Amino acid sequence: SDLPPAFGALRLPRSVLFGRGQRHALGSAAGKLGKRALLCTDERQAAQPEFHAMVADLQAHGLEVRVFDRTIPDLPIGSINACVEEMRGFAPNLVVGIGGGSSMDMAKVVAVLLTHGGDIRSYYGEFAVPGPVMPLIAMPTTAGTGSEVTPVAVVSDDERGVKVGIASPHLIPLVAICDPELTATCPPALTACSGADALTHAVEAYTTLARPADPMLTQDHVFVGKNLLSDHFARLAVDNIFRFLERAYRDGSDMEAREGLMLAALAAGCAFGTAGTAAAHALQYPVGNLTHTAHGDGVATLLPYVMQFNRPFCAPAFAELARTVGLSDAAEEDMSQAFIDAVADLLGRVNIPPSLAALGLKADQQDFVAENALNAARLVKNNPRPLDLPAMQSITRAAFS
Ligand code: NAD
Structure with a gap:
């Protein structure tokens, strides 16, 4: 390699909050970034009392909130399109992904589609997202994917029978909120x-x-x-x-x-x-x-x-x-x-x-x-x-x- 020996480089979110109880910072973080928040999650997470508290927190910080709770593990394209169609009229200006990698990746790809339009398939690969997307906040409930800080989203293309990655620096969430207490329910x-x-x-x-x-x-x-x-x-x-x-x-x-x-x-x-x-x-x-x-x-x-x-x-x-x-x-x-x-x-x-x-x-x-x-x-x-x-x-x- 022709790298200088001490070369270092990282791309990261603007803010990373880590620690027990940090989920309570969601409302104040979101309140500074937008007025209409779309929350992408799945049915299990949406049924948690904790989740209702988060929605209330966002509302208390002046945000209008809509929830899409039909994220399916591994993110089939159909569920992405359903979310985009449902939320187009709401016109969110902030997207929050709360859940495992599938819900956080849902937030990323929906932010791309609601910002730049088009078909999700046209964004496959490394170079296709043309510019910044609306602000993203990611809050993991599993300790695994790291999607809260990565420039990647992975979707399942059922027609082609393959999983496909979309990678762009624009997919890195602006804010990552990592609260280990949210993983306590993981079996x-x-x-x-x-x-x-x-x-x-x-x-x-x-x-x-x-x-x-x-x-x-x-x-x-x-x-x-x-x-x-x-x-x-x-x-x-x-x-x-x-x-x-x-x-x-x-x-x-x-x-x-x-x-x-x-x-x-x-x-x-x-x-x-x-x-x-x-x-x-x-x-x-x-x-x-x-x-x-x-x-x-x-x-x-x-x-x-x-x-x-x-x-x-x-x-x-x-x-x-x-x-x-x-x-x-x-x-x-x-x-x-x-x-x-x-x-x-x-x-x-x-x-x-x-x-x-x-x-x-x-x-x-x-x-x-x-x-x-x-x-x-x-x-x-x-x-x-x-x-x-x-x-x-x-x-x-x-x-x-
Ligand atoms: P997931 O989001 O697919 O969820 C799997 C199941 O776990 C769901 O049923 C969900 O409801 C449940 N679950 C989530 N949190 C829970 C909790 N706290 N308690 C109980 N149940 C809970 O799971 P995952 O493994 O976090 O994500 C996998 C997806 O992430 C895959 O699509 C994978 O390709 C993708 N991925 C993305 C990146 C990235 O950088 N974007 C990296 C690795 C993997």
Whole structure:
């Protein structure tokens, strides 16, 4: 790489509020940004007493509020269009996403469509959002996706049978409000799969390719590549996930663990929002679509196999992560393998499916997965070890059983 050794770059929201009780800051933050707020959420979240308190808080700060509560996990295009149609007449000038990644991504894409018009399909990829969108506030209720700070939204294109990413700096929320208390209701399986999602973000961001610097962070480069600052956030995320994921999984009322995990998800979002992700994410897109399994389960099932494939190209980085999580027993040359084994072990302890077969993939779908994963060109290019069809097939086969 021709990066200077101490190059650092991050793109972040204007404000990030983190900590127990910070959800109560929503009204005052929103009151400064708009007058008509659209809240994107799902039915579960909209039924919480907490949610009614948030709506009341927004109204108390002078906002007119409309709620769209029919967000569906993984964000099928039909639900996006339903929201846009329903809210066009209301003409919001602020969009708030409250929920998991699906609700926050709904807020992002609806803000794009209500600001710039057009069809969601015309915004796929990295360069299509033409300019700023109306102000966005994101408030996660899972500790995983990091969408509250990332320039990404992921939608499910049912017609084409694939998940597709939309990436633009304009998708970064203006304000992220991260209140770990909102994750207290997550059942163990959701805690595990969202924490494992964050682990995958952090590991992939830590091992992507460093790119030539684009100091102005222009539209031409949504992801500026791994660097000093993204590495810092990735290590924080990995450390916290190793300390807190199993604890929160076993005892959902352990608020210290919930807080540590939400910080990890936020930090992993800061890391991959800058550095991007790679093969595990490219492969999850077709796997998720074929098996209808959660994004976090898919990327985490794939993660140890992708790491094993990448190991010859990033052993020093894995060894650093091994030291980050306190692995010190192995000889130096074995540290990278020790970290891969520790990742697989942690994922096993929180019951992430150990193989693509266990996720429900059929044997005759393996080649489709490998071929289709190559379509995620940005993620493929970002992988530390070059990827072609035989490489994708070998990862898929290893991960299958
Ligand atoms: P989700 O938003 O899809 O929700 C999954 C389920 O969890 C829903 O039924 C929801 O109601 C429930 N849930 C959410 N919060 C809860 C809580 N506090 N208590 C109990 N149940 C709760 O889940 P997710 O895993 O956060 O998001 C996944 C989506 O995010 C996928 O579409 C994925 O592709 C996307 N994603 C986006 C980014 C990004 O940067 N934009 C990154 C990673 C993943």
